[in-house]
Amino acid sequence: xxxxxxxxxxxxxxxxxxxxxxxxxxxxxxxxxxxxxxxxxxxxxxxxxxxxxxxxxxxxxxxxxxxxxxxxxxxxxxxxxxxxxxxxxxxxxxxxxxxxxxxxxxxxxxxxxxxxxxxxxxxxxxxxxxxxxxxxxxxxxxxxxxxxxxxxxxxxxxxxxxxxxxxxxxxxxxxxxxxxxxxxxxxxxxxxxxxxxxxxxxxxxxxxxxxxxxxxxxxxxxxxxxxxxxxxxxxxxxxxxxxxxxxxxxxxxxxxxxxxxxxxxxxxxxxxxxx
Ligand SMILES: Cc1cc2nc3c(=O)[nH]c(=O)nc-3n(C[C@H](O)[C@H](O)[C@H](O)COP(=O)(O)OP(=O)(O)OC[C@H]3O[C@@H](n4cnc5c(N)ncnc54)[C@H](O)[C@@H]3O)c2cc1C
Ligand code: FES
Numbered sequence: 092x093x094x095x096x097x098x099x100x101x102x103x104x105x106x107x108x109x110x111x112x113x114x115x116x117x118x119x120x121x122x123x124x125x126x127x128x129x130x131x132x133x134x135x136x137x138x139x140x141x142x143x144x145x146x147x148x149x150x151x152x153x154x155x156x157x158x159x160x161x162x163x164x165x166x167x168x169x170x171x172x173x174x175x176x177x178x179x180x181x182x183x184x185x186x187x188x189x190x191x192x193x194x195x196x197x198x199x200x201x202x203x204x205x206x207x208x209x210x211x212x213x214x215x216x217x218x219x220x221x222x223x224x225x226x227x228x229x230x231x232x233x234x235x236x237x238x239x240x241x242x243x244x245x246x247x248x249x250x251x252x253x254x255x256x257x258x259x260x261x262x263x264x265x266x267x268x269x270x271x272x273x274x275x276x277x278x279x280x281x282x283x284x285x286x287x288x289x290x291x292x293x294x295x296x297x298x299x300x301x302x303x304x305x306x307x308x309x310x311x312x313x314x315x316x317x318x319x320x321x322x323x324x325x326x327x328x329x330x331x332x333x334x335x336x337x338x339x340x341x342x343x344x345x346x347x348x349x350x351x352x353x354x355x356x357x358x359x360x361x362x363x364x365x366x
Contacts, residue, residue, distance in 0.1 A: 139196030216303025246281025
């Protein structure tokens, strides 16, 4: 298990850049001045709560997955890929270099790493590529000289909304693309593209990871229902505290309530009670 759980304090992050890469999708780079854990041990699938310094709104932090992280002089550079969906992300998208944010994290339980599997299958829908890309990079670095096949299935509504592909192409042995409108790659859902290939994988030697909209994850759960291949997914819920205190992010796992922020956001796909 690679997941280290920490009690974290709020840190300060200064924006290096915050640029729109495709319509309503932004890449933000933050310099966090800390050389100590917890950032040193951030693992793929973990997230942070971001809040804008000096603004009353948004009052509560917003959760964002870590897209990439580099240690450099005096701290860490942490990158986030995000989509503007409401008022909080709109405010964040207007921030300029040198403005500051409160950063709480890294939080939650990330993806489990299976060093013995030689085939890693990554399924990403839309902005779900953020934690999946961090994970793919982690596997690539850990694999070193070992033979490792990393296949990415990346889907979006249309070609102009596909993001993070350059990095996936560097990391992965193969990147397969789908768009809902057929403007690039397979015409249809990314889960259908994956389903066509499923039987070509060795179930005992592969591991699947996924992140994307709830309908995509539910679709994947249906496809894998009677299959033995392991699969972990990162799920999203609205969050208030981000640290397990408010129960606002609870979801049903094997008929029990679990907190996405503290017990997740990564869960075994077969343990989630999909409605
Ligand atoms: C663990 C985790 C990691 C995440 N990582 C990323 C990421 O890397 N990039 C990214 O773009 N987004 C990510 N999100 C989603 C992001 O936190 C929300 O889009 C953001 O909080 C919305 O804030 P807002 O004020 O703009 O939207 P609001 O005005 O609060 O809501 C606008 C719309 O978005 C929906 N929404 C709000 N919050 C969430 C949420 N947490 N999950 C699902 N739907 C939501 C609302 O139901 C509403 O329909 C993540 C969420 C979680 C829980
Ligand atoms: S957001 Fe408060 S318990 Fe998860």
